[in-house]
Amino acid sequence: MDRLITYGYRLFILLCFTFIFAPILALVAFAFNDNRFPSLPWKGFTLRWFSQIIRDPSIVAAALNSLLVAICAAVIATVLGGAAAYCVTRWDFKGKSTYLGIVAAPPCIPLIILGLALLMYLKQIGLSGSLTAVTISHAVLASPFALGIVRMRLAEMDPNIEQAAWNLGANEWSAIRTIILPQAGPAFIAAFLLSMTVSWDEFIISWFVSGFSETLPVNIWHTFSAHVSAEVNAIGTVAFVLSIALVIVAQLLFFRLGRKGRRAPVLEEGDGNA
């Protein structure tokens, strides 16, 4: 009976994964299909779609734009989110829970609404239609993620150790530099990588505010709403591999850190059954 349940679980998990990843796997597979149209039948293995996209200057430019935006937005999001995380962990203030609710909002607002709002706002201050606009928008979108990650780590730390540092002669800045940052470092890197992923993947807001400075998702949309080509699968594969790599590294950093100093509980088996 137990064994049946175990197999049931495994089958369920397998089905879940299939459901989630089948479309992506299909995309990756077609990226290597030697067929002018991204569809069956399979006509043999090729790398020519990859070599074509590398030689397409508009795609390369868009990819570089995306990378630049992702890095800048991630830096801003990590600094803002990290600082906010430190503040909400360290101090209690009136309206703290309201504040946390509001700063967590951007990812919950429909992107099309957020995109429109950002477009109107950035137009007012004369920034719309530039990579700066995209960077700012993505920083807004990613900051809550950065805040969440850093906050989780800071909340795990013994609140007394910072005061212990003060007590031994470290002022506030020295204590942050010598005690908080070294311990929360991996969480900051994880926050940075995840923020990068958020920016790298984002389409709708970029489409609203980027103007002529296209990011990769916007470029894909523009190119392939005009004509369908198998190149799209190759671009998709590259974009997907980069995203997933960033997320995996972020997760590894975060969870390895979480496990440190904690031992897995030893499960006791079969008592009381005899």
Next chain:
Amino acid sequence: MPDAVAVSLRNVVKRYGTVEAVSGISLEVRRGEFLAIIGPSGCGKTSTLRMIAGLESPTSGDIYIDGQRVNDLKPWKRDTPLVWQNFALFPHMSVAKNVEYGLRMRREPKETRGARVAKVLDTVGLKALADRSVTQLSGGQKQRVGLARALVLNPKVLLLDEPLGALDAKISRSMQGELRRLQRELLITFVYVTHNQSEALAMADRIAVMDAGMIQQVGSPLDVYRMPQNRFVADFVGTNNIFSGHVQGIEDDRLLVTTPQGVFRVPAARRDGAKIGEAVEFVVSADRITTHMEGVAEENAVEGKITAIEVIGSVVSLFLELPDGYELRLQKSEQRVQGVALSIGDTVAASWSTQAAFVLPETTEANGLSG
């Protein structure tokens, strides 16, 4: 003699919102003494310690360290290292780095730091573990690091917040002796907060008993133990039986007191001029009461049934229920009751000498604030 005072608190009040943690205490800690602040949790003792360290600022009142008013001095500008109950070590640093931290923050030259760290690690017996990560240490070792980290700064005043609270009983006892020895050798002023009266009684030169944000009594361990100044201290320190009644008669140097438990004689010395009918409270320590099995019958006697017997090490505690329901506590050394068959339900005649009764001062409010 201001020079003899290391830390002085004057009418210090600490409020958190509407909660008053410390309600106007005044206390002087003498240079080189081991002062323990004891009291139940929530009595304000830790808030008091944190205010001396500058981790909290008083709502009103003044704090002086070495004659200097420090109310507005940031914690990192003070010379009051703290030893924490939960150690509060820096988990990403080795033992030696933890100990060196304070010197580094005080911009001590690198050349002298190593030697000072090595010396203090030797003092606390951790020389061999200098390069170990602090996460790999036992509780007792962690607290030695906590102690070394504070001592390396050669502080004038060392603050200790329940430093043995997180350690098991055996380690805690052996560290008591060590702390006492270190304090004597290094001549550092210790302000030691604990809820554990036996630690305080064993180590301190003076004890301040706190309750409800107020200091209830300050005195030597023996004073606090044998001569409680009010009902709270009598109840909190030692194991005392507290009786309340009225003066029924006066005979020379004794008062005759009627209580619900019977009529007892107490020394009159502390209540000169007491009148018939006046309310009197007195305590009889549990270890000053004898039983008929020991073949001794003192002047003041009661009879009760044994409701519980507890043996803790070499001390036997007996709980007697008197006819009116009062629970009388007795403590005997295990050796003395050896061979005496005691069992729950037995009726025991207990008695004590008149000199064993200690009459509480007339006012039950806090007094003897400065010691």
